[in-house]
Amino acid sequence: xxxxxxxxxxxxxxxxxxxxxxxxxxxxxxxxxxxxxxxxxxxxxxxxxxxxxxxxxxxxxxxxxxxxxxxxxxxxxxxxxxxxxxxxxxxxxxxxxxxxxxxxxxxxxxxxxxxxxxxxxxxxxxxxxxxxxxxxxxxxxxxxxxxxxxxxxxxxxxxxxxxxxxxxxxxxxxxxxxxxxxxxxxxxxxxxxxxxxxxxxxxxxxxxxxxxxxxxxxxxxxxxxxxxxxxxxxxxxxxxxxxxxxxxxxxxxxxxxxxxxxxxxxxxxxxxxxxxxxxxxxxxxxxxxxxxxxxxxxxxxxxxxxxxxxxxxxxxxxxxxxxxxxxxxxxxxxxxxxxxxxxxxxxxxxxxxxxxxxxxxxxxxxxxxxxxxxxxxxxxxxxxxxxxxxxxxxxxxxxxxxxxxxxxxxxxxxxxxxxxxxxxxxxxxxxxxxxxxxxxxxxxxxxxxxxxxxxxxxxxxxxxxxxxx
Numbered sequence: 530x531x532x533x534x535x536x537x538x539x540x541x542x543x544x545x546x547x548x549x550x551x552x553x554x555x556x557x558x559x560x561x562x563x564x565x566x567x568x569x570x571x572x573x574x575x576x577x578x579x580x581x582x583x584x585x586x587x588x589x590x591x592x593x594x595x596x597x598x599x600x601x602x603x604x605x606x607x608x609x610x611x612x613x614x615x616x617x618x619x620x621x622x623x624x625x626x627x628x629x630x631x632x633x634x635x636x637x638x639x640x641x642x643x644x645x646x647x648x649x650x651x652x653x654x655x656x657x658x659x660x661x662x663x664x665x666x667x668x669x670x671x672x673x674x675x676x677x678x679x680x681x682x683x684x685x686x687x688x689x690x691x692x693x694x695x696x697x698x699x700x701x702x703x704x705x706x707x708x709x710x711x712x713x714x715x716x717x718x719x720x721x722x723x724x725x726x727x728x729x730x731x732x733x734x735x736x737x738x739x740x741x742x743x744x745x746x747x748x749x750x751x752x753x754x755x756x757x758x759x760x761x762x763x764x765x766x767x768x769x770x771x772x773x774x775x776x777x778x779x780x781x782x783x784x785x786x787x788x789x790x791x792x793x794x795x796x797x798x799x800x801x802x803x804x805x806x807x808x809x810x811x812x813x814x815x816x817x818x819x820x821x822x823x824x825x826x827x828x829x830x831x832x833x834x835x836x837x838x839x840x841x842x843x844x845x846x847x848x849x850x851x852x853x854x855x856x857x858x859x860x861x862x863x864x865x866x867x868x869x870x871x872x873x874x875x876x877x878x879x880x881x882x883x884x885x886x887x888x889x890x891x892x893x894x895x896x897x898x899x900x901x902x903x904x905x906x907x908x909x910x911x912x913x914x915x916x917x918x919x920x921x922x923x924x925x926x927x928x929x930x931x932x933x934x935x936x937x938x939x940x941x942x943x944x945x946x947x948x949x950x951x952x953x954x955x956x957x958x959x960x961x962x963x964x965x966x967x968x969x970x971x972x973x974x975x976x977x978x979x980x981x982x983x984x985x986x987x988x989x990x991x992x993x994x995x996x997x998x
Contacts, residue, residue, distance in 0.1 A: 555855075557883065558710070558810065558879050561718065561824060561825065563721060564828075571583075572819040576747065580797065583850075586852050588863070591862055592852050597846065598826065598827050601828060610877065612635075613878050613891075613893060614892065618891065623918065634877070635878075636661065647712070647713070649717065651717040665784070673691065674692075681694065692795070695718050721829075730791070740793070748785065752831065760835070763942070768925065769925070778832075778901050803823060825849045830843075844953070853897070862901050870934075872913055875897050912979060928944050940978075946958055948964050948973070
C-alpha cells in the first residue's frame with residue numbers, strides 16, 4: 530500500500546495554492562521530524578533521497594536554507610520549539626520537563642485563545658501533559674520503529690510502524706476536531722531517529738525496501754579517519770559518544786550503504802505521510818486557511834568528521850530544514866528560498882503571530898513571517914548563540930557553546946577550555962580549524978566577546994529585551 534501511494538505522490542501535481550488574505554487567525558499544522566538535517570531533501574539538492582511531497586511544499590511556499598537549532602538534542606530542541614526560548618532560559622538540559630511555566634508555551638497560548646490543540650507522536654520532555662491538550666491520547670515516548678503495544682496495533686492486531694501510527698493519529702485528529710474552532714496540530718515523527726537498542730538501527734516499512742536498492746549513497750569528503758583525527762583530542766577518541774555511534778552505523782563501507790539507505794527510506798515514508806496530511810487538509814477545504822511548517826529537532830552526522838548522531842556544534846548537527854506554506858504569501862514568493870539566519874526558537878512566536886496571539890514576554894525568538902510577507906523584509910539577526918550542556922561526562926558528550934554567523938563560527942568547549950574557529954565561507958565542511966592563525970586574532974577576540982554578550986542575553990530575565998536575537 531505504501532509503495533502504491535508513493536508512486537502516486539511521485540507523479541501527482543499538487544493543487545495550486547491561492548493567495549487569500551485571511552480575515553481570521555490561521556489554523557496551524559507543524560510537521561516535526563527527528564534527526565533530519567538540512568540537506569535530507571530533494572529540493573535541497575540531495576541526489577538520492579526522494580521527498581516529492583516536501584519538495585512540492587517548498588515549491589508552493591518558501592524554504593529557509595540557513596535554518597538552525599540552538600541546541601542539537603531531541604528534548605532540549607523540543608522545549609525550545611514549545612517555549613520560544615534558549616536552553617539557558619527554559620532550563621531543560623536533556624529530556625526533563627522545562628522550567629518555563631506551561632502557560633507560556635505556544636500550545637497553551639493557543640488553547641487559551643480558543644484553539645483546538647493536539648500533539649501526535651514523539652514526546653521527549655518528561656511526562657506528557659495530557660490535560661493540556663484536546664486530543665492527547667496519541668503522544669508516544671517510544672524509541673522503536675515498530676509498535677506492538679495493546680491498543681496501538683493495527684485493527685487486525687498486527688504491529689504498526691511508528692510512522693503509520695503518526696499518520697493515522699494525525700488524520701483522526703483532523704477528522705474529529707470541532708469545525709467551528711481553529712486548530713493547531715503538531716505531528717512529531719519518531720523517524721528518522723535510529724532505534725538505538727536495535728542492531729539494525731533504522732527499520733523502515735517492508736514496502737519501502739525497493740527504494741534506493743540500485744543506488745550508491747555518496748560519502749562526504751569529510752567522512753574519513755583524517756577528519757576524525759583532526760578533531761580536538763577529547764573528541765577524537767572512542768570515549769566520545771558520537772564516535773561510539775559511528776561504529777554502530779557507518780564504520781564500514783557496506784554498513785554505511787545499508788544504513789544510509791534505510792535512513793533515507795524512513796525519510797521517504799515521513800514525506801509520504803506529510804503528503805497525506807496535506808491531502809486531508811485539502812479535502813476538508815481548510816488548507817488555504819492553514820499555516821503549514823515542516824522542520825526537525827536537530828541535524829545529523831552521516832559519518833562527517835568520523836561521527837554519527839548530533840550534539841556537537843558543527844554544521845551537519847545544527848542546520849535543519851524549514852519549509853513554510855502560508856496562505857498569506859504572495860504568489861511571487863512561492864517557490865523561493867531565503868537565506869536568513871532563522872532558528873527553532875522562532876517557531877513559537879511565528880505560530881502565535883499567525884494566530885494573532887501576542888507572545889509571552891519571555892519568548893526570545895522572532896516571527897519569521899515578515900521575511901516572506903513584507904515587501905521590504907525586516908532587519909534580521911546576523912549571528913546566533915548555540916549552546917549544549919555536558920551529558921554524563923566531559924568525555925561522553927562535552928558541553929559546547931558557539932557563535933555562528935553566515936561566514937564564521939567560533940566554538941568554545943568550556944569543559945576542556947578549547948576553542949575552534951572556522952571560516953564557513955571558504956570551508957563549509959569545517960575541515961580547517963584556523964583558531965591558531967595570527968591573522969584571525971582580532972576576529973577571535975570579537976567573537977569571544979559576542980559569545981559572552983549572547984550568553985548574557987539568553988540567560989537574562991524574561992522581562993529583559995531580546996530584540997537583538
